[in-house]
Amino acid sequence: xxxxxxxxxxxxxxxxxxxxxxxxxxxxxxxxxxxxxxxxxxxxxxxxxxxxxxxxxxxxxxxxxxxxxxxxxxxxxxxxxxxxxxxxxxxxxxxxxxxxxxxxxxxxxxxxxxxxxxxxxxxxxxxxxxxxxxxxxxxxxxxxxxxxxxxxxxxxxxxxxxxxxxxxxxxxxxxxxxxxxxxxxxxxxxxxxxxxxxxxxxxxxxxxxxxxxxxxxxxxxxxxxxxxxxxxxxx
Amino acid sequence: xxxxxxxxxxxxxxxxxxxxxxxxxxxxxxxxxxxxxxxxxxxxxxxxxxxxxxxxxxxxxxxxxxxxxxxxxxxxxxxxxxxxxxxxxxxxxxxxxxxxxxxxxxxxxxxxxxxxxxxxxxxxxxxxxxxxxxxxxxxxxxxxxxxxxxxxxxxxxxxxxxxxxxxxxxxxxxxxxxxxxxxxxxxxxxxxxxxxxxxxxxxxxxxxxxxxxxxxxxxxxxxxxxxxxxxxxxxxxxxxxxxxxxxxxxxxxxxxxxxxxxxxxxxxxxxxxxxxxxxxxxxxxxxxxxxxxxxxxxxxxxxxxxxxxxxxxxxxxxxxxxxxxxxxxxxxxxxxxxxxxxxxxxxxxxxxxxxxxxxxxxxxxxxxxxxxxxxxxxxxxxxxxxxxxxxxxxxxxxxxxxxxxxxxxxxxxxxxxxxxxxxx
Numbered sequence: 279x280x281x282x283x284x285x286x287x288x289x290x291x292x293x294x295x296x297x298x299x300x301x302x303x304x305x306x307x308x309x310x311x312x313x314x315x316x317x318x319x320x321x322x323x324x325x326x327x328x329x330x331x332x333x334x335x336x337x338x339x340x341x342x343x344x345x346x347x348x349x350x351x352x353x354x355x356x357x358x359x360x361x362x363x364x365x366x367x368x369x370x371x372x373x374x375x376x377x378x379x380x381x382x383x384x385x386x387x388x389x390x391x392x393x394x395x396x397x398x399x400x401x402x403x404x405x406x407x408x409x410x411x412x413x414x415x416x417x418x419x420x421x422x423x424x425x426x427x428x429x430x431x432x433x434x435x436x437x438x439x440x441x442x443x444x445x446x447x448x449x450x451x452x453x454x455x456x457x458x459x460x461x462x463x464x465x466x467x468x469x470x471x472x473x474x475x476x477x478x479x480x481x482x483x484x485x486x487x488x489x490x491x492x493x494x495x496x497x498x499x500x501x502x503x504x505x506x507x508x509x510x511x512x513x
Numbered sequence: 514x515x516x517x518x519x520x521x522x523x524x525x526x527x528x529x530x531x532x533x534x535x536x537x538x539x540x541x542x543x544x545x546x547x548x549x550x551x552x553x554x555x556x557x558x559x560x561x562x563x564x565x566x567x568x569x570x571x572x573x574x575x576x577x578x579x580x581x582x583x584x585x586x587x588x589x590x591x592x593x594x595x596x597x598x599x600x601x602x603x604x605x606x607x608x609x610x611x612x613x614x615x616x617x618x619x620x621x622x623x624x625x626x627x628x629x630x631x632x633x634x635x636x637x638x639x640x641x642x643x644x645x646x647x648x649x650x651x652x653x654x655x656x657x658x659x660x661x662x663x664x665x666x667x668x669x670x671x672x673x674x675x676x677x678x679x680x681x682x683x684x685x686x687x688x689x690x691x692x693x694x695x696x697x698x699x700x701x702x703x704x705x706x707x708x709x710x711x712x713x714x715x716x717x718x719x720x721x722x723x724x725x726x727x728x729x730x731x732x733x734x735x736x737x738x739x740x741x742x743x744x745x746x747x748x749x750x751x752x753x754x755x756x757x758x759x760x761x762x763x764x765x766x767x768x769x770x771x772x773x774x775x776x777x778x779x780x781x782x783x784x785x786x787x788x789x790x791x792x793x794x795x796x797x798x799x800x801x802x803x804x805x806x807x808x809x810x811x812x813x814x815x816x817x818x819x820x821x822x823x824x825x826x827x828x829x830x831x832x833x834x835x836x837x838x839x840x841x842x843x844x845x846x847x848x849x850x851x852x853x854x855x856x857x858x859x860x861x862x863x864x865x866x867x868x869x870x871x872x873x874x875x876x877x878x879x880x881x882x883x884x885x886x887x888x889x890x891x892x893x894x895x896x897x898x899x900x901x902x903x904x905x906x907x908x909x910x911x912x913x914x915x916x917x918x919x920x921x922x923x924x925x926x927x928x929x930x931x932x933x934x935x936x937x
Contacts (some may be wrong), residue, residue, distance in 0.1 A: 290705075290708075291708030291716065291722070292708075293708055293866075294705065295648060295656075296653075296863045297862075297863030297864055297865065297866035297867050298859065298866075299867055300863065300865075300866025300891075300894075303866065303894050303895070304894060307894045308666040320722070322708070322716060322722060323709070323716065324715070324716035324742065339629070340656040340657075340658055340659065341656075342658055342714065343709065343714075345656070346709070346714045358633075365577060405791045407860075407861075408860070409860075415824070421908050425864060426862075428861060441721060469861065469863040470862075470863055471863055471866050474866065474890060474891075474894070498886075498889055498890040498893040501886050501889070502886040502887060502890045505886050
């Protein structure tokens with residue numbers, strides 16, 4: 279990180295369907311609350327992806343924009359360079375699938391992804407819509423994951439990634455796990471948006487770039503988390 | 514229309530009885546149950562009821578109910594109009610609307626976006642009015658590019674005349690498949706769903722990218738032009754142009770709208786209504802006085818009074834709707850926001866993050882509704898000070914007597930209306 283934290287939002291013109299802007303806003307707010315200045319770049323899909331960013335975000339979208347987004351990212355190459363450099367990334371829903379080697383297109387046909395995560399996705403039998411709760415991989419030291427999923431994807435994890443979490447409620451990847459991570463790249467099906475519902479996940483992404491972070495006032499985050507988890511988990 | 518076959522006559526009569534019973538027992542306005550009963554007895558009832566009328570179908574993500582009301586008011590200058598005034602916008606509601614006014618020579622039907630192809634097919638309506646398409650309740654609604662594609666396919670090769678907002682690229686793409694189109698430059702505040710060409714996926718060159726749902730500066734708002742950088746798809750030349758308070762008709766005449774419904778979105782609805790009326794032979798000079806009589810539509814924009822407090826109720830169901838509501842709300846007044854996430858609202862509240870709430874800084878903001886904690890966090894992150902309230906009643910009590918704005922999403926709005934006895 280240089281003098282300010284650089285947040286790069288990839289292709290909001292194609293992939294920003296489920297409040298994905300929220301992940302950007304939460305990162306900005308949580309960095310600012312620690313006195314870290316931020317600069318956010320909205321990258322249009324017709325423009326090159328900057329390679330010098332600190333945290334990259336990519337969101338959800340419909341089938342066709344997903345295919346277009348994957349094609350343009352593959353052609354561009356900027357994101358690969360950034361991740362190789364050590365940048366952090368959160369990829370959500372359609373954006374998560376794009377990070378893999380392959381995903382299912384409009385008619386279920388295989389579409390090549392960008393290959394930054396060792397996963398492959400296809401279309402499931404039915405749409406997974408609703409609240410999700412999951413226990414995060416203990417290696418990451420994060421509290422229960424909460425969010426809302428809305429997708430038809432089934433994602434198989436390869437040996438190059440670890441599951442982000444094991445589902446308590448909801449579908450996630452479709453095999454009892456939800457999301458995955460490898461290095462500093464995290465993928466998830468969760469909107470909510472994910473970082474608003476899981477501020478510790480936001481801090482994990484930030485700390486990969488900034489180093490350890492002091493605690494901040496989390497009361498509104500916590501109130502929402504408690505309510506949502508109470509609503510879906512058996513007491 | 515008095516020539517309905519016996520079975521259809523019976524079906525519509527029984528449907529009306531069911532509707533009356535529903536109203537009498539306080540279960541609702543009866544328009545859905547009545548239509549359902551009718552359709553059960555005569556599946557072809559909608560087609561039969563629609564025959565021999567001049568029928569207008571109205572669809573969009575936002576403004577359907579209001580525009581339906583405006584067009585209906587205008588056409589009443591020409592004759593009796595059957596309409597689904599209560600927003601029951603699926604086939605059962607259409608049956609009920611047409612059956613309750615069998616002899617009306619005109620019909621104006623609000624149609625749910627997903628049902629437009631089916632209703633167009635069944636009714637053979639001659640005029641279709643399309644205003645806007647944007648993200649809305651994604652957990653249950655169709656994805657909007659797919660929706661636009663369905664509209665496009667339904668309109669292609671059909672003898673129908675479309676009145677469409679050419680400032681909305683998705684609507685333009687859908688409408689341009691029709692045999693005849695009247696283009697209305699009615700504006701588009703929310704552009705987050707139309708940065709890419711619906712035809713080829715290339716970038717659309719237009720003002721306002723990167724605002725992140727903040728809405729547009731006045732200059733960006735005025736710059737309505739758009740064109741694809743990679744193919745030939747571009748904004749068509751409008752026949753009607755809305756510019757602030759004024760509409761210019763295809764003959765070059767300027768009309769000051771001067772309607773009572775507030776905000777630019779309603780001026781857009783009025784401009785579209787004028788174009789529809791003109792298509793049916795009613796000139797703006799005769800239509801406008803009718804539009805000006807409309808003050809409130811199914812509780813929207815209505816003002817209710819309690820204990821010296823005068824609350825103006827604004828409905829906002831999705832990000833585009835919130836921007837329009839902010840345009841209407843008075844920055845000098847306190848504001849109550851209420852959000853639910855029941856089925857009709859969409860159970861996913863993530864759309865709250867698509868709305869830029871910073872415009873509310875500086876006014877007293879009270880937050881309530883079943884999902885008030887989602888909204889509370891959203892406002893906290895946006896740096897908008899607010900007060901959390903357990904109920905609407907409590908929020909009102911915290912504010913001094915005087916004028917108050919209220920913005921609520923669908924079921925939250927209905928709950929507030931119910932508290933005031935639906936005094937619309």
